[in-house]
Amino acid sequence: MQTTTQIPYKTSSHLAPVSQTQDRRSSRLDEVFRLQGHSLSVPAQRTIVSHGQAIENRYQVIAGFVRCCTFTEDGYRQIFRFAGPGDMLGYVDLERWHYTAEAVDKVALRALPNQILEIGLAEDAALRREMRAICAEELACRERQLTWLSYLPSEERLMAFLSEIEGRLPAQQGFAKLPMSRQDIGDHLGMSLETVSRAFGTLKRGGRIAMNGCSRFRIAAGERAAQAA
Amino acid sequence: MQTTTQIPYKTSSHLAPVSQTQDRRSSRLDEVFRLQGHSLSVPAQRTIVSHGQAIENRYQVIAGFVRCCTFTEDGYRQIFRFAGPGDMLGYVDLERWHYTAEAVDKVALRALPNQILEIGLAEDAALRREMRAICAEELACRERQLTWLSYLPSEERLMAFLSEIEGRLPAQQGFAKLPMSRQDIGDHLGMSLETVSRAFGTLKRGGRIAMNGCSRFRIAAGERAAQAA
DNA sequence: CGGTACCTTGACCACTTTCAATTTGCGTGG
DNA sequence: CCACGCAAATTGAAAGTGGTCAAGGTACCG
Numbered sequence: 385m386q387t388t389t390q391i392p393y394k395t396s397s398h399l400a401p402v403s404q405t406q407d408r409r410s411s412r413l414d415e416v417f418r419l420q421g422h423s424l425s426v427p428a429q430r431t432i433v434s435h436g437q438a439i440e441n442r443y444q445v446i447a448g449f450v451r452c453c454t455f456t457e458d459g460y461r462q463i464f465r466f467a468g469p470g471d472m473l474g475y476v477d478l479e480r481w482h483y484t485a486e487a488v489d490k491v492a493l494r495a496l497p498n499q500i501l502e503i504g505l506a507e508d509a510a511l512r513r514e515m516r517a518i519c520a521e522e523l524a525c526r527e528r529q530l531t532w533l534s535y536l537p538s539e540e541r542l543m544a545f546l547s548e549i550e551g552r553l554p555a556q557q558g559f560a561k562l563p564m565s566r567q568d569i570g571d572h573l574g575m576s577l578e579t580v581s582r583a584f585g586t587l588k589r590g591g592r593i594a595m596n597g598c599s600r601f602r603i604a605a606g607e608r609a610a611q612a613a
Numbered sequence: 614m615q616t617t618t619q620i621p622y623k624t625s626s627h628l629a630p631v632s633q634t635q636d637r638r639s640s641r642l643d644e645v646f647r648l649q650g651h652s653l654s655v656p657a658q659r660t661i662v663s664h665g666q667a668i669e670n671r672y673q674v675i676a677g678f679v680r681c682c683t684f685t686e687d688g689y690r691q692i693f694r695f696a697g698p699g700d701m702l703g704y705v706d707l708e709r710w711h712y713t714a715e716a717v718d719k720v721a722l723r724a725l726p727n728q729i730l731e732i733g734l735a736e737d738a739a740l741r742r743e744m745r746a747i748c749a750e751e752l753a754c755r756e757r758q759l760t761w762l763s764y765l766p767s768e769e770r771l772m773a774f775l776s777e778i779e780g781r782l783p784a785q786q787g788f789a790k791l792p793m794s795r796q797d798i799g800d801h802l803g804m805s806l807e808t809v810s811r812a813f814g815t816l817k818r819g820g821r822i823a824m825n826g827c828s829r830f831r832i833a834a835g836e837r838a839a840q841a842a
Numbered sequence: 843c844g845g846t847a848c849c850t851t852g853a854c855c856a857c858t859t860t861c862a863a864t865t866t867g868c869g870t871g872g
Numbered sequence: 873c874c875a876c877g878c879a880a881a882t883t884g885a886a887a888g889t890g891g892t893c894a895a896g897g898t899a900c901c902g
Contacts, residue, residue: 454760462760476749478742482756506738513707519748520705526755527711531683531691533762534803538890566849574763576891581850597899598849767858795881805859810882826867827881 412511413472413518416504417444421494432485432493433474439481441495443473448491449563452483453571463572465525466564468552475518489563533574541573542583543592547611550603559600641740642701642747645733646673650723661714661722662703668710670724672702677720678792681712682800692801694754695793697781704747718792762803770802771812772821776840779832788829 421444426432432443435454445467452473453463464483467473473485473493504511528548532541553560562569566577566584573580584601587593594602603611650673655661661672664683674696681702682692693712696702702714733740757777761770782789791798795806795813802809813830816822823831832840 454756456760456764460760460764462756462763464756464759476745476752478745478749482749482753505741509735512734512741516705516707516748519745519752520707520711523705523748523752523755524711526752526759527683527691527693530693530755530759530762531685531689533759534691534800535685535689565847571763577848578850578892579890582890585850806880807860807882808858810880811858814882 411514412508413514414444416500416511417494417496420500421496424493424495426487426491426493428487428489428491430487432487432491433481435481435484437481439474439477439479439498441497442475442501443485444494444496445469445471445473446492446494449488450485450491451488451564451568451572452485454483461571463568464529465522466549466568466572468549472518475515476522488568529572538573538575538579539583539586541575542569542580543587543607543611545569545573546593546601546603547608550601556600559594559596559602562599562601640743641737642743643673645729645740646723646725649729650725653722653724655716655720655722657716657718657720659716661716661720662710664710664713666710668703668706668708668727670726671704671730672714673723673725674698674700674702675721675723678717679714679720680717680793680797680801681714683712690800691803692797693758694751695778695797695801697778701747704744705751717797758801767802767804767808768812768815770804771798771809772816772836772840774798774802775822775830775832776837779830785829788823788825788831791828791830 423446426448432450433439447469450467450471450473451463452465452467453461455461466488467485474481476482505515528544532544536544549562550560553562555561566580570577570580575583584593584595584598588595592604592607594604596602652675655677661679662668676698679696679700679702680692681694681696682690684690695717696714703710705711734744757773761773765773778791779789782791784790795809799806799809804812813822813824813827817824821833821836823833825831
């Protein structure tokens with residue numbers, strides 16, 4: 385490892401998922417959801433499914449963000465992932481939810497009954513392949529997060545997170561709007577809410593991000609190049 | 614969160630994988646490997662497959678341990694998992710290895726050509742189900758590690774790791790033998806090799822583990838109960 | 843326009859890292 | 873079989889980073 389100030393942290397090339405995801409525009413799974421799923425809406429902060437529950441439906445997020453997390457016995461919460469529009473919930477699990485899913489803001493979902501998915505999987509090889517790609521991406525997502533937690537200092541961790549999520553957030557006048565709190569971000573990145581707040585401050589003062597209020601941000605042009613490198 | 618000294622960390626109940634793994638004794642996948650796989654041996658420290666390579670064979674570990682890891686551009690290594698006897702390598706990936714696999718000690722493997730697996734998956738629903746269970750377990754393994762990194766202090770992290778791996782290590786006179794170095798453990802748990810060493814010392818002095826040389830250990834009886842709680 | 847929840851900032855403290863110096867353990871060759 | 877040498881592990885001291893607790897400040901919603 386080198387000195388913090390000298391060499392920018394790069395997490396991309398080896399951590400970026402080796403391209404094995406399907407073209408989402410022509411997704412069979414999307415099609416199944418559109419044709420056989422039913423829509424529902426969940427208010428902010430409401431629990432969608434709880435860890436350990438039997439899986440009755442698989443979900444696709446249409447709008448809003450969902451936090452996928454677990455709770456330890458001593459009350460600590462670990463957020464694995466923020467699922468946004470287009471993301472699937474419950475695809476890797478077989479019979480029971482292995483995490484709790486909660487709405488961060490107002491969320492629109494499509495639900496697909498279990499049996500329908502299973503019938504589709506039994507019949508359709510393309511659907512099976514797509515399913516495997518989703519598992520691979522889910523795993524890659526955890527591994528990226530794992531690597532952030534292992535060796536990035538707080539500001540770089542936040543920067544990595546913002547870079548990853550920016551393109552998926554609703555944007556106004558070039559600013560992306562974060563729906564989640566500092567506490568949520570902290571529970572995702574393994575740091576306290578105070579440290580998250582300080583990291584925002586440092587990035588802002590360093591000109592690496594611009595902010596508009598505490599939930600709208602934009603990544604500086606030079607910075608975007610550095611992260612993508 | 615509470616004070617470190619007061620309440621023992623408990624990572625289990627919510628983090629333990631919700632049982633969706635198959636009975637390994639009657640595994641179809643094992644059968645396929647036995648009938649159609651071929652054996653090979655890899656010396657210690659040798660690379661088995663590299664990140665990004667096209668997948669030609671899937672592997673099953675027969676003996677020894679394999680570290681599954683990636684390297685960042687600034688030379689940092691993140692070990693995701695130590696795969697031991699019975700574990701599968703390359704099951705979640707579709708076309709390319711998303712990690713590098715290296716032999717920790719002398720490793721015996723069985724290799725199964727890609728096409729044979731794909732034919733089996735197309736024909737056999739039980740095999741497909743088993744495959745999904747392996748993906749789910751792989752994901753659960755990353756999530757456990759993620760939670761350790763997020764909030765456990767160094768000694769508890771090491772303790773969690775030792776508890777998880779103890780049963781899978783070769784044992785002599787009640788002592789399990791670790792094949793990997795302090796550096797390897799550190800790269801898995803996100804801590805420096807010195808901190809790993811100090812954590813061993815503290816656990817030993819606290820009577821939570823017993824040691825015989827620097828690579829043989831045994832978890833104290835009381836401690837095992839605490840972890841399993 | 844006020845209240846409340848969230849965010850920011852400061853001060854202090856604990857833990858981990860880093861760098862460096864020993865010490866230990868183990869395989870090899872004398 | 874013992875001694876040597878090297879790699880790995882341990883230990884120490886100093887410095888940095890993030891956590892905790894506590895006190896403001898800000899933004900948003902009714």
